[in-house]
Amino acid sequence: GAVVSQHPSRVICKSGTSVKIECRSLDFQATTMFWYRQFPKQSLMLMATSNEGSKATYEQGVEKDKFLINHASLTLSTLTVTSAHPEDSSFYICSAAGHQNQPQHFGDGTRLSIL
Amino acid sequence: GDSVTQMEGPVTLSEEACLTINCTYTATGYPSLFWYVQYPGEGLQLLLKATKADDKGSNKGFEATYRKETTSFHLEKGSVQVSDSAVYFCALQTAGNKLTFGGGTRVLVKP
Numbered sequence: 001g002a003v004v005s006q007h008p009s010r011v012i013c014k015s016g017t018s019v020k021i022e023c024r025s026l027d028f029q030a031t032t033m034f035w036y037r038q039f040p041k042q043s044l045m046l047m048a049t050s051n052e053g054s055k056a057t058y059e060q061g062v063e064k065d066k067f068l069i070n071h072a073s074l075t076l077s078t079l080t081v082t083s084a085h086p087e088d089s090s091f092y093i094c095s096a097a098g099h100q101n102q103p104q105h106f107g108d109g110t111r112l113s114i115l
Numbered sequence: 116g117d118s119v120t121q122m123e124g125p126v127t128l129s130e131e132a133c134l135t136i137n138c139t140y141t142a143t144g145y146p147s148l149f150w151y152v153q154y155p156g157e158g159l160q161l162l163l164k165a166t167k168a169d170d171k172g173s174n175k176g177f178e179a180t181y182r183k184e185t186t187s188f189h190l191e192k193g194s195v196q197v198s199d200s201a202v203y204f205c206a207l208q209t210a211g212n213k214l215t216f217g218g219g220t221r222v223l224v225k226p
Binding site: 006032034041043044046049080093095102104105106107108110 | 147150151156157158159160161164204208211212213214215216218219221
């Protein structure tokens, strides 16, 4: 089946550091990738949708300058949390979809802890 | 807007018991419906899906039927195992591949 690899799985950084998370579709071309944030014992909150070669579409309330998304190829999207602070600590999950109306396939998530 | 409502957990069961997790939705148009499962510390895995009314999705002993008349997509399994302990998310997908998730239901199966 379709495989999405997310890296790193866990990162612990000092406040003020910028952190990059990678999301790769390993065996299919992802025309669209999604980034979610999940707080403990809660559902997934969509942060942004990115299409290859174009700017990401951010959900209301998500800071574009804080969460930089790049989708440079059909197999790779990156999320950079800039100048991270403790309140940015969370579980970030990416997903990828091939063609229109195809199911999303999820990465294993990245647990970000900012000290 | 689109929304998904699923029963709150946690649901605690004994092994071999029957499991039902209710899920209802509101959406414009004709969404596809999904159940995802999340094991501790991991991302989401697609469990099953249905793309039109009366379709039944099934996988690993789990089933769910797309009921347009009741706007429901309840998840069922006849005999659960300890390994089924996880959080289950109901979701709908509309145009643009965007998913709308329910709040998740935590299931704990005891030996």
